Amino acid sequence: MDTTTRTAPTEQDARWLTEHEQTTWRSFLAMQRLIRDTLERQLQRDAAMPMTYYIILAMLSEAPQRTLRMSELAVIAGTSQSQLSHAASRLEESGWITRRRCEDDKRGYLATLTDEGFDVLRKAAPSHVESVRSVLFDAISPQQVDQLRDICEAVLTHSCGEESPMRYIVG
Amino acid sequence: MDTTTRTAPTEQDARWLTEHEQTTWRSFLAMQRLIRDTLERQLQRDAAMPMTYYIILAMLSEAPQRTLRMSELAVIAGTSQSQLSHAASRLEESGWITRRRCEDDKRGYLATLTDEGFDVLRKAAPSHVESVRSVLFDAISPQQVDQLRDICEAVLTHSCGEESPMRYIVG
DNA sequence: CCAACATACATGAACGTTCAACTATTCCGC
DNA sequence: GCGGAATAGTTGAACGTTCATGTATGTTGG
Numbered sequence: 001m002d003t004t005t006r007t008a009p010t011e012q013d014a015r016w017l018t019e020h021e022q023t024t025w026r027s028f029l030a031m032q033r034l035i036r037d038t039l040e041r042q043l044q045r046d047a048a049m050p051m052t053y054y055i056i057l058a059m060l061s062e063a064p065q066r067t068l069r070m071s072e073l074a075v076i077a078g079t080s081q082s083q084l085s086h087a088a089s090r091l092e093e094s095g096w097i098t099r100r101r102c103e104d105d106k107r108g109y110l111a112t113l114t115d116e117g118f119d120v121l122r123k124a125a126p127s128h129v130e131s132v133r134s135v136l137f138d139a140i141s142p143q144q145v146d147q148l149r150d151i152c153e154a155v156l157t158h159s160c161g162e163e164s165p166m167r168y169i170v171g
Numbered sequence: 172m173d174t175t176t177r178t179a180p181t182e183q184d185a186r187w188l189t190e191h192e193q194t195t196w197r198s199f200l201a202m203q204r205l206i207r208d209t210l211e212r213q214l215q216r217d218a219a220m221p222m223t224y225y226i227i228l229a230m231l232s233e234a235p236q237r238t239l240r241m242s243e244l245a246v247i248a249g250t251s252q253s254q255l256s257h258a259a260s261r262l263e264e265s266g267w268i269t270r271r272r273c274e275d276d277k278r279g280y281l282a283t284l285t286d287e288g289f290d291v292l293r294k295a296a297p298s299h300v301e302s303v304r305s306v307l308f309d310a311i312s313p314q315q316v317d318q319l320r321d322i323c324e325a326v327l328t329h330s331c332g333e334e335s336p337m338r339y340i341v342g
Numbered sequence: 343c344c345a346a347c348a349t350a351c352a353t354g355a356a357c358g359t360t361c362a363a364c365t366a367t368t369c370c371g372c
Numbered sequence: 373g374c375g376g377a378a379t380a381g382t383t384g385a386a387c388g389t390t391c392a393t394g395t396a397t398g399t400t401g402g
Contacts, residue, residue, distance in 0.1 A: 158310030
């Protein structure tokens with residue numbers, strides 16, 4: 001839909017995008033697809049896992065004792081609890097994490113990255129980082145890195161400061 | 172393509188992210204999740220379709236005769252052919268598009284947005300655009316819009332100018 | 343204390359995407 | 373023209389995500 005002009009004007013309740021915003025938005029969509037597809041393919045090829053799983057392992061690897069409660073892990077990794085639960089089942093099957101009950105709060109579970117999981121992550125990391133670099137950071141100037149960070153943080157604080165229950169943390 | 176054997180990934184041949192790049196990357200991931208989730212939920216709630224389908228309908232609506240070849244549509248909408256084929260089947264079931272053989276090239280099919288499909292799109296557009304605005308453009312300054320556009324285009328030209336067969340067009 | 347509610351997580355069905363075939367048509371060189 | 377390769381599109385299976393629901397545990401007000 002052409003969002004800059006309309007056939008039947010109903011100006012009053014719709015705030016349309018300017019032409020400039022429109023092109024920016026489409027560029028953003030294309031860039032976002034490019035980055036996502038690139039990384040997803042690379043990880044699938046080199047480590048046989050989706051990026052979500054990689055992030056889950058990565059977040060666990062940084063936690064004390066390589067261990068986090070499922071709910072915390074979900075927030076840090078940016079997944080829903082349901083998604084994490086399914087993912088954890090697969091990761092546990094693969095032997096890359098373990099789950100055990102949380103003693104203080106028996107509703108909860110603690111997920112721990114196994115040595116094997118850590119190894120998988122260590123092997124997967126270099127080519128993943130290389131992909132991130134080549135698809136994003138090699139393409140933009142240091143100044144643009146700063147600008148991009150500011151933009152991302154502005155978007156995040158704008159949404160998380162108003163309505164959302166702080167669901168999108170930086171990780 | 173790097174054909175040098177990388178048997179044991181050591182520090183020296185891996186180009187890791189600087190701390191600054193690291194935080195930028197995580198902010199970007201979080202922002203990208205926020206935007207995607209926001210729009211996906213809004214479209215699912217208000218129009219009962221995923222964003223991919225919305226984009227397909229939108230791209231068709233801008234085409235002459237509201238018609239495009241499947242392969243062109245796939246490129247413009249940023250989907251794989253297979254994805255588009257599946258989506259087109261569902262959209263055809265819903266009565267929002269039609270497909271007919273291309274007479275010049277009988278391998279191809281022409282997809283056309285129906286009046287009903289156009290109506291669905293027109294009804295879905297305002298709240299979608301409102302979401303885009305509120306989640307992104309309301310959060311950043313006009314100058315940052317310019318910066319973001321430049322960044323996106325830099326990323327796109329960087330990748331599409333080297334290896335990729337111009338798969339990520341702006342739409 | 344205990345009923346009502348909230349939280350933590352799991353589960354299964356529905357759906358969308360990906361990947362690897364597969365069919366049908368066109369293009370190209372000889 | 374004819375055989376082989378390339379192109380356009382479809383299909384089905386495998387997989388991941390989402391949504392609604394279910395179960396167990398914790399919390400709280402009367």
